[in-house]
Amino acid sequence: MYRKMLSLICFSFLGLTLSVAQNATESFKVSGKCGMCESRIEKAASSVDGVTSADWNKDSKIIEVSFNGANTNVHKIHKAIANAGHDTEMHKAKDEVYSALHGCCKYNRVDLSQKDKNKGHKHTKGSDKNGKTHDSHSGCGHSGDQKSSSGC
Ligand SMILES: [Cu+2]
Numbered sequence: 471m472y473r474k475m476l477s478l479i480c481f482s483f484l485g486l487t488l489s490v491a492q493n494a495t496e497s498f499k500v501s502g503k504c505g506m507c508e509s510r511i512e513k514a515a516s517s518v519d520g521v522t523s524a525d526w527n528k529d530s531k532i533i534e535v536s537f538n539g540a541n542t543n544v545h546k547i548h549k550a551i552a553n554a555g556h557d558t559e560m561h562k563a564k565d566e567v568y569s570a571l572h573g574c575c576k577y578n579r580v581d582l583s584q585k586d587k588n589k590g591h592k593h594t595k596g597s598d599k600n601g602k603t604h605d606s607h608s609g610c611g612h613s614g615d616q617k618s619s620s621g622c
Pocket residue numbers: 502503504505506507508572574575576622
């Protein structure tokens with residue numbers, strides 16, 4: 471009986487320690503361009519059960535998420551963001567979801583998925599098969615310079 475009590479106490483202590491340790495913060499890269507992307511990405515991340523905060527920076531393209539590891543894992547968050555149309559390091563958005571994004575939000579998809587194939591990242595007009603180079607950017611009515619597209 472005494473032994474049983476002892477192991478019970480041990481287990482509950484272990485459980486307590488684990489649940490405290492499972493508050494995790496992760497940051498990873500998410501493709502996007504403007505303030506609209508920011509709210510979409512953060513909304514998608516926050517919609518995942520267990521996520522307590524999500525903050526995406528449009529300049530660094532890094533999202534920082536805090537979540538309870540007992541309820542969720544970072545993989546689910548990647549997936550939710552990809553489902554909203556934004557590529558992450560782990561998950562790529564479906565083409566049809568990406569295509570449905572606002573014109574201003576059509577980020578350059580080469581960035582994350584084909585980094586190695588795209589050495590040099592040329593900014594020449596129309597040479598890119600995807601037509602998503604900065605120079606061919608359309609829909610914002612301005613130069614397409616990434617920094618100035620924040621007002622979209
Ligand atoms: Cu956007």
